Amino acid sequence: MHAVGRGGTYHPYGGMTVWYALVDCNNFYASCEKVCNPALWNRPVVVLSNNDGNVIARCPLAKALGIAMGAPFHQCKETIARHHVAVFSSNYALYGDMSRRVMDTLATCAPYVEVYSIDEAFLLCDVPVAEAEDYARSIKQKVLQWTGIPVSVGMGATKTLAKLANHIAKKRTHHGVFVMAGDSYCKSLLETIDIAEVWGIGFRYARMLQSHGIYNVWQLINADDSFIKKKMTVVGLRTVYELRGIPCIGWEDIPPPKKAIVSSRSFGKPVESLHELTQAAAHYSAIAAGKLRRQHSAAGAVTVFVSTNPFKDEPQYSSSATVVLDMHTAYTPDIIAAAHAALHTIYREGYRYKKAGIMLTDIVPSQELSPTLFMHMQRYEKRHQLMQTLDSINSKYGRGTVYFASEGIARPWSMRRCYLSPRYTTHWDELPVAR
DNA sequence: TCTGGGGTCCTAGGACCC
């Protein structure tokens, strides 16, 4: 079955066995809020999604009150008031910066670190199995001491097993560390783990497998390869191999550049006018163009999409349009212009729009570009410098310090964030004060 | 009233070409 692997696993030390640790921050957003505000240390804390819609993070005290993950905020307001729960809107400036601090710390713990998400990273392990648990504990201790963020650590022979070990560390240990190797990688443990906990097995696959009598990880490991491939494609077969301890998911030292960049938001209130949609489109264009430049790319096409609120009993409309650019660009005004052109073709009067967004596609590395016949070198350089200046000011003084007038100033459509904490670590005028 | 945002990969099927 040579078709399973995909490039194989990276072996930095030749023949040495490669294995993995997965470090995952506990209740990351809630933990970030607590780090910067000692008054919260003994209080339940929840963090809300965009527009203050749902609960997306809860500290252990809040979980103990029975506040469910994903619960609509309005449904738990009573519990929140009764137990004096601290509520926060998502503060991505803060979480992004705290994430960077955690990842910087992890970089001192292992020869290779792959940042997997805002609150998770895989580490390459070069410790003997017998010392693994001590090593995992030392990582946990260091991150807590350096950043204030509690983490769980799982270790295993493959990424999928490290993920599973992390799940065990969180759910079944008090110290937040688990090594799934040697004696602990065994039938009696694997039989007790539900397939739905496996990385790569979502809701639908779990239901499908159950209908074929496969309920736990041990059964999945022993499932028939051709059955798995038929029902779950090579992706599912890869997961099963990983559970067997055969690495199929490779090491990604440097994250590959994004093939598509999306910026979209629900509005804080229904939007009806083209004028306000135009502002939003410009704003999302500026955000997406900034992401594009950060990965040193340029886009060849801009898509705009708008939609009404499908949960409302009122006239519904959703549409999208794509504009192909004359030349690849990461120049914000070009992207805004394309987005506006696209928006004008799909806008219909008389609807209450709930959401809009833009998507950049046909993304190429910017060094492959050069001025065309239609643009002289001098102008090309000027545009490049303007964007560099814009990015460096916004990086130094915080996003949104300098922006385009077409993005709007008051922005009545922008999302609701009624419970926003200060951007303690990224804005000079919002630093925490010690008294 | 409220019900998020941003990504990736794989497969099937149609169009089109030789």
Add this chain to the structure above:
DNA sequence: TCTGGGGTCCTAGGACCC
């Protein structure tokens, strides 16, 4: 009467992740 067959490109849809 025969109506193959391989290849590529594109899109839509479905699955997953955080």
